[in-house]
Amino acid sequence: NPLEDAKRTAAYRAVDENLNVETHKIIGIGSGSTVVYVAERIGQYLLDDKYTKFVSKFICIPTGFQSRKLILDNGLQLGSIEQHPVIDIAFDGADEVDANLQLIKGGGACQFQEKLVSTSSKLFIVVADYRKKSPHYLGTNWKQGVPIEVVPSAYVRVAHDLENLLGAKKAVVRQGGSAKAGPIVTDNNNFIIDADFGEIEDPKKLNIDIKLLVGVVETGLFIDNAEKAYFGNSDGSVEVQS
Ligand code: DER
Numbered sequence: 001n002p003l004e005d006a007k008r009t010a011a012y013r014a015v016d017e018n019l020n021v022e023t024h025k026i027i028g029i030g031s032g033s034t035v036v037y038v039a040e041r042i043g044q045y046l047l048d049d050k051y052t053k054f055v056s057k058f059i060c061i062p063t064g065f066q067s068r069k070l071i072l073d074n075g076l077q078l079g080s081i082e083q084h085p086v087i088d089i090a091f092d093g094a095d096e097v098d099a100n101l102q103l104i105k106g107g108g109a110c111q112f113q114e115k116l117v118s119t120s121s122k123l124f125i126v127v128a129d130y131r132k133k134s135p136h137y138l139g140t141n142w143k144q145g146v147p148i149e150v151v152p153s154a155y156v157r158v159a160h161d162l163e164n165l166l167g168a169k170k171a172v173v174r175q176g177g178s179a180k181a182g183p184i185v186t187d188n189n190n191f192i193i194d195a196d197f198g199e200i201e202d203p204k205k206l207n208i209d210i211k212l213l214v215g216v217v218e219t220g221l222f223i224d225n226a227e228k229a230y231f232g233n234s235d236g237s238v239e240v241q242s
Pocket of ligand 1: 030031033034035092093094095104105106107108109110114
């Protein structure tokens with residue numbers, strides 16, 4: 001499967017080039033389908049004699065229930081961000097990356113804990129497949145809107161403000177579809193609103209404007225956070241943006 005191969009190649013390369021087994025100890029593990037290969041690669045280090053003694057000291061910080069399972073499934077030690085508020089290196093996926101390494105995240109509705117981890121980390125590395133690299137602005141390829149985690153009781157007010165104060169074309173609560181009647185509920189017991197702003201020329205300003213709305217927990221705009229992004233291509237090559 002060329003898409004999965006692209007994700008795996010990018011993730012393996014990102015771990016091999018950035019994880020320093022001697023100096024890194026606290027490792028943030030993101031959510032989604034690409035970061036699966038990051039946890040897989042670190043798990044392989046655990047089985048490699050020359051790395052075992054270092055890797056067994058790793059403490060991995062999750063970004064949600066899927067991430068917790070990823071850590072456990074790969075034999076890695078699960079830690080908490082309460083215990084390790086400073087993280088050495090974090091790996092996570094993204095929905096779109098622009099030329100300034102600004103991100104849209106939240107396609108998997110995990111962006112609150114993801115942003116808590118990525119902004120608590122000294123180094124934050126994005127792993128993605130070729131579909132995620134925007135040729136232009138955020139919102140060029142990713143058409144599902146900016147994911148925004150909101151307190152459930154505030155979803156009507158926030159949707160109204162997004163459309164009437166911030167100019168979103170539409171702001172819709174993400175539904176569970178066939179998986180769950182009614183809205184999806186995040187790992188933090190909140191709702192997600194996807195707000196369509198079209199192409200986003202100034203994601204830094206938009207992030208601040210959204211954060212100021214009463215009822216908003218966190219936005220899927222990750223500004224000045226990622227250090228590098230690894231994009232896996234379908235031909236097996238990897239492109240690194242930094
Ligand atoms: O929700 C997120 O931000 C995840 O990182 C997700 O968007 C990345 O998804 P993928 O790795 O499955 O493409």
